[in-house]
Amino acid sequence: MxxxxxxxxxxxxxxxxxxxxxxxxxxxxxxxxxxxxxxxxxxxxxxxxxxxxxxxxxxxxxxxxxxxxxxxxxxxxxxxxxxxxxxxxxxxxxxxxxxxxxxxxxxxxxxxxxxxxxxxxxxxxxxxxxxxxxxxxxxxxxxxxxxxxxxxxxxxxxxxxxxxxxxxxxxxxxxxxSATMTPKPLTQVSLNLRALWRNSPVAVFSVFMIGIANASFGTLAAVYGARIGLSLSDIALFASIPILAGAVAQIPVGYLSDKFERRKVLIGVALVAVVADGLFIMAGEPGRTLVLALVALFGASVFAMYPVIVAHANDHAEPGSFIQVSGGLLLVFGLGSILGPTLAGYAMTAYGAATLFAVIGVAHVLLIVFAILRLRTTAAVPKAQKTDFQAGPLARSQTPETLALAADPETGQPESTP
CATH class of the missing domain: 1.20.1250.20 (MFS general substrate transporter like domains)
Structure with missing residues (x-):
């Protein structure tokens, strides 16, 4: 190694x-x-x-x-x-x-x-x-x-x-x-929303909602922290703890999503996120210890959902299409990231700091409602046809080339990471 x-x-x-x-x-x-x-x-x-x-x-x-x-x-x-x-x-x-x-x-x-x-x-x-x-x-x-x-x-x-x-x-x-030869041409991914939607409506809708929620928090977490009176060092902790919590949470969430129906796991994790959103709203201006505990719960849920969504989409995809499907979802996530911070920023200006989590909470509730509706109308993927869950970096730091690095060049599917 x-x-x-x-x-x-x-x-x-x-x-x-x-x-x-x-x-x-x-x-x-x-x-x-x-x-x-x-x-x-x-x-x-x-x-x-x-x-x-x-x-x-x-x-x-x-x-x-x-x-x-x-x-x-x-x-x-x-x-x-x-x-x-x-x-x-x-x-x-x-x-x-x-x-x-x-x-x-x-x-x-x-x-x-x-x-x-x-x-x-x-x-x-x-x-x-x-x-x-x-x-x-x-x-x-x-x-x-x-x-x-x-x-x-x-x-x-x-x-x-x-x-x-x-x-x-x-x-x-x-x-x-670097003394190596110039690499091969970069990976190109086109955004085909119709094909992505046919592949998995839950994945497309959910990843758009996650883009709204995660980008809103990533952009305005420091503003929220400053407005409830956190010090600069605590604001840095407030922004960093959820990323680390989300990375750790991918291990148990990934295990559950491989063992059970992924949409049910996604709904469960989103419910935890809604609880965290609600606690932030009800707390008003929580103290340092409470706000850091809440943001750890928040991060463990919101930053563990994206890999579950990608895995669910790839369960429905043709073999060897991991980069195309995952790259398309990455771009849909980006579209949600364009909308989210604007909505949350105007809400915070008009109604106060806690409305950041109201906007995020609405996105999570819509995700849950849509996933439940799809659960009631479409059957689950047979366990034998499920791809392996692939833990990875945060969506906002991924590119199509990240997906190429994660994939086996022969099969086009994600590599395991022993």
């Missing part, structure tokens, strides 16, 4: 730099924007901008790489991402931050796809599953470390913006140091 990872160390470091910078940049903006007096509506639009850029990056990067190559494209992505961070520091206004955030989303998606393409090219068949598992864990910890680094200083200055820009530049090292 160590021998297979050593040649990939530079690429894993490059991915870690990307996720560290992305985590830091994604949290410093709402924290600083709240301190500058931005409305929740304008801060929600930051998440909308990011999602638009991210989806565009997933769709457009393969064409860009085909024109100018991997190394030039990657260098441009990292450089523009660093410039975008510094521009946010120079021009502190939401009308600059929103389009700049969209640019950051495009560059982040593009740079991640290129690193993953390189990693996919160099991963040996016998260790691909384990490499994907290590890659997932590296990204998880790097993103969390980026968010938690906010506890080390003052968010009102320029330091964290500069650090994020520097780390984006450090991500250039893997391609600069």
């Amino acid at each position: 160590v021998r297979s990872l050593l040649p990939l160390t530079a690429l894993l470091m490059g991915s870690a730099f990307l996720l560290f910078a992305g985590g830091l940049n994604g949290l410093i903006l709402p924290v600083r924007g709240e301190a500058e007096g931005f409305t929740a509506a304008s801060l929600g639009l930051l998440g909308t901008g990011w999602a638009i850029g991210y989806v565009a990056g997933c769709l457009g990067t393969p064409r860009l790489v085909a024109r100018v190559g991997h190394i030039r494209s990657f260098g441009a992505m990292c450089a523009i991402a660093a410039i975008a961070v510094l521009l946010s520091l120079l021009l502190i206004t939401p009308w600059v931050w929103i389009p700049v955030r969209a640019l950051s989303g495009f560059c982040f998606a593009g740079a991640a796809m290129i690193v993953e393409s390189w990693l996919n090219e160099r991963a040996e068949a016998g260790s691909r599953g384990r490499i994907f598992g290590v890659y997932t864990m590296v990204n998880l910890f790097a993103s969390t470390a980026g968010q938690m680094s906010l506890t080390l200083g003052d968010a009102s200055g320029y330091v964290f913006f500069v650090i994020a820009a520097m780390v984006y530049c450090l991500a250039l090292l893997p391609t600069a140091m």
